[in-house]
Amino acid sequence: MPNLISLSMCETRISNLWTTSAALAKLPSLTELRFQNCLCCKDTGPCPALSVGLADATFQDSAADEGIENSANNLNRYKNSADDYEVELSSYLQRSNFKELSSNPLPNLYGRAKTTSKICDSDEILISERNEDLKDASIRLKKYISHHPSPICFEKHYREYMVVSLPNLEVLDNLPIRRTDRDMAKNVFSKYFEYLPYKRKQKESVISLLQKREMGTSGTYYQNSSKLKHRNPYRNSQPFFSRSLSASKLGSSAWPLLHPMSSFSHIYKDENKRLRPRQFEYHPSNSSLMAFGTLDGEVVVINHENGNIAGYIPSIGATNSVLGLCWLKKFPSKLVSGLDNGRVTLYDINHIPPKVADTYDNSGVTTFFDFEQLTSVHVNSADDQFLASGYSKNVALYDINTGKRLQLFTDMHREPINVAKFAHHSPFMFATSSFDRDVKMWDLRQKPLHPCYTTSSSSGNVMVCFSPDDLYLLVSAVDNEVKQLLAVDGRVHINFDITTTGSAYNYTRSYYMNGRDYIISGSCDEHVIRICCAQTGRRLRDVYLEDGETGKSMSVQSLRGDPFRDFHLSVLAVSMRPKSKSEIIKVNLLASSSHGKECSYGEHIRSSYSLGG
Template identity: 55%
Template sequence: MATIDIHTLERRYLDSCDRHGIVPTNVVLSALFKAKVRKARSEVVSLVILLDDLTDDHFHPLLDLLSGIDFSEIEAVDFINKSSGFLSGECVLSLMRAIHKKLRVVDLQDKLFGKEFLLDLAQRGLRCQVLYLKSSHFRKLNMVGKFVHMHTLNLDFSASLTSFREDCFSCMPNLKFLSLCETRISNLWTTSAALAKLPSLTRLRFQNCLCLDESGRCCVSSQGKANESNDSGYIHGRFYSEEPWSIDEEILYQSANAEEQGMNTNDINFDQSTVEYSSDNSEVDFSSHHQDRCLPHFLPDASGWGELFDLQNQNSLGLWDIQDEVPLPSSSNSKHMPCSASRKFNSCHSSPICYEKYYREYMIASLQNLKNLDNLPIEKIDRERAKAVFSEHFEYQPYKRQNKENVVRILYKREIRATHTQAGSSREKLSYSSCDSPSYYSRSLSAAKMGSSAWPALHPLSWLGNPLRDERRSFRPRQFEYHPSDSSLMVFGTLDGEVVVVNHESENIVSYMPSLGIMNSVLGLCWLKKYPSKLVAGSDNGSLRLYEINHMSQASVGSGSVAFDDFDQLTSVHVNSADELLLASGYSKHVALYDISTGRRLQMLTDLHREHINVVKFSNHSPSIFATSSFDQDVKMWDLRQKPNQPCYSTSSSRGNVMVCFSPDDQYLLVSAVDNEVKQLLAVDGRLHLDFRISSTGSSQNYTRSYYMNGRDYVISGSCDESVVRICCAQTGRRLRDISLEGKGSGASMFVQSLRGDPFRDFNMSVLAAYVRPSSNSEIVKVNLLASNDYFEKVHLYSRFSHPLHGLGG
């Protein structure tokens, strides 16, 4: 077919306008004229379509024009949208998809075209080379469509974007450049797993790092043109292509410095009264976008970043080591930070992931093909450092496994070993000596399952079968505990004083006890061990009751419970290993000791601390040993056989203590203080065994709780100002993974109120999660790290969560 010249294209457009009774638009005529000029100058002959002033009336003539572009002398077509749009999203997609080979740049604002436009774009894909979506409304990125020609994707300022779906990026084999500045992405594990599916990715940024000259000014001209030798991936400040194109459209390649460097959150005007929360759990969110622009509640306290560091001198300290210890100014959205070169640079518009400890090293170690991160080149020394840091602070796979294993191969090896063992060959037994540990194969299987997906299954529990209760009113859980011997049972107490025993596998209610005005918010729960059908519940009004769950039947409301003497302002209860004694603590300096069999208070242990005692815990095996944690920053070990005013020992945290618990074998104490101060102590004398060094947020209200998982192999930790559960090795402190809890809509911030490791299932836990807004209900979410999240996310939706007194109890 003969090549169609620009004049013929213009004639075709004008004829189509006549047929449809439409006046030709200057937008198209001007674009064709400038294409002729470029041809005359021997430049790249591109057709730049500015969408702002086009309407649906212009659609058909423009579609007729573009349908012949692939056979014309036009070399590239760009679609640009600045700030307004009258053309429907369906029409825009049809125009772009009419071009099969020459679609180059698509630069749009998705808010102008709506939710269906964005979903269609992500699911079906585009043939463009560059996709620039300013302030996109993606919430969970799931770009599974065919983007096989795309080499650059820019989603900067997408303030709704929190995470990636598991199949995201599966059809982008040629993507080289990806920019995600000032999003809400925070999880290192799911992010690196998603990005690892991009085989060609060489340049990535989550923040905009700009080099400074000797005077402290940015090495970018006043016109916003970056130094091409240092940053050839940008065109006049835009993150577009590997090499700058010779395009003189000022409106297309205007300086992005006003957007990326000069943007100040004080200049963003929006009416807070119009903010609404989305009840939608879909992948996009158009409900409330701007209120999260500066992301202040996602960033740790790092106010010292206003200073410039000498890069060469500070490199030995570690980029993110310094960051974690120095706070970020709340009044500025920029910071200064060191890099591996002997230069200074300024970083601005950072996503929350940049504030994770060892963020840069983790990303470099995880993405082997990456050559540039946050505008900074990755040198050999950076990779060596990243490898060392990763090895010291992170676990690649559980139980120190260095490589991802295949489940089928592990099962095969187990069967082969069993066959050889039965044959009794001593020679063959020796060859399998490394597998002699009884837990070897179970651990290997767990590691293989975890390695197959970075997206664990999150399943919010819902309850069936409650004839005594108004089904229209949902439960408001405040505390929960797994059953000590029945793997299917769990009990939870509510803010309304109810005690509910459930089968968390079938999600059926087993027993239910209404409050009847006896209890307020249930803060303390503890099962008896020798009598597993009994449990103790305590509420914040001081009420203490022993329940027999077999008598908590629907026909006998109010029966099946034994009352204890009250303990005012209660926050915690615990029963000893012999099921003989009960301890209660609360908003006082005292601890009460009860006789389980009679409910009588035996003794009030007075003035054990200088401030109130949030949690008291008996040891798991010694019926007279218990520990207390107080907001006076002390943790104390006590023995009922000794004088009650003299602890066995006392140890201190730097902040008020929220939690303390014994390891299952009583060898360690796990202490959790305010704002992510988590330490493991030797139970025998209180000496420090391990400091987990979790980054603080700077909040004095960030109450942290930690528990053991998989026996005492791992520690899980979460805080009430954060939407993440951290999993660390209990022997090395190395981080295995973070689990992010996500609510509905960009305004639906969540937090961790309580959590427990499943005592019967490795790498399983439950989390009591809640939304910040007070009108919502809390919910117990089961987490299975050995299963994929895809299925559960499709069939279960989060309910709304509440914001109760999250500083109390365990």
């Protein structure tokens, strides 16, 4: 029989639930674990104080079976038990020469900030967190006093995630894991997390899935003849197997492959100069191309599959940042670029050299009327008009064919309009998002004097975008306020309930991935990319970013889902210390970082997964 393992990881830098649980799952003998500890505990075992005054296990099991309809008397018994517990715990701490912490915010086992002076009533806990059969577990968690916590303890539903992910674990953070704890954890996990993509319940090998495809079966659960009449006719379709393969590959890649793709000093005559990306966009029809603009006003077209430069446009005149980029769909060699000084230009990449030239060919270049303090440009579905918005209350409409500004819509919002986006399928409908907290839908056929509707966020809106089929709007407001709205009338479809930081400058951006199946979200004060199901809001995975050269965290400036590859995305990441550094990093969720050495430019960025770093 293998020796049982106890592990203490208090005060480490660990923060990623997914990679941490995957690493610890390789230790089947791990029975005691802690990332934070009770004040009175020196080792990883169960805390004696947290077992004093609580209902015994026999009563706990019977309460779990009685159900909600017979819980009135049990509730009073639990209240009395909680009162007795509070006295017992205080007495125990005094005997142990410990004092309770002050009302400074501390993490509890749900990953939320709390104060020891504010303990919820047990009946509120029962109503909001679990049913009557989980009273004992809820009381124990609310009474827990944290000490030496690692960052992972502040993650929402941290305890439940670890309990479900490590089924052999018996003690977590000096609290024993009882049957009711496991029941509660399973319910919380199923509500807030997605175990595998597309609601897959269990891991399957790629070989097994391919064998089933060749045999014309979808899974072992169809071998039961009594269930054949309920068979889904789409189970054997190509999307089903594609999604199954993705779920299998993602489930086996706890540490996704990340690599930068913008360190191309060789395009300069001065080899020491480095590109500094500020904005990027995938090509709409060529899966290998991407364009990005830099902080120095350059526009670069790159083959992101092999790292070769397909076109390079140097900055013209004074150095200004490229904040707006948008490809044309019907004329895919053309690209609209907008600088923060208001200069708007249409380029034809067929006329762009791959390197810096002594002379620059201006053929295929169209310059438009300036839009002051520009932050965004976007072309409509007909490729005949585009919008420009920025740090003003106005939006300009341009004609691509003539180069003229058709109209300036004034005072569309009460504060600056950070983003204006056309719908994917209608050349007339567009949405605007503003720091005045409003998102508005407009129709050009109404010469937009009044919006079709207005919907509001609780903080300033950073951006808005349409889902690929135009059924939804994805709205991102300051500090992780991310919502999906019904595009037809602006009603909230899903609130993704991402943890806030309290910063008024934590600008959040979100986009779709895998069509409209998932959303990816990141913020400029955080080094994490969050991936959520767009239909349920459940969290699928978090990806943390670190600079492999310095070990410093890299925050998320912008990000995009790859329109041609499921579970692929790119992120513009910025490291501020010791020096400002920006990289476009490709993220492949289906491949493991253990293959990073095979990638020609994947050596300097890693995901943040080291245990105890």
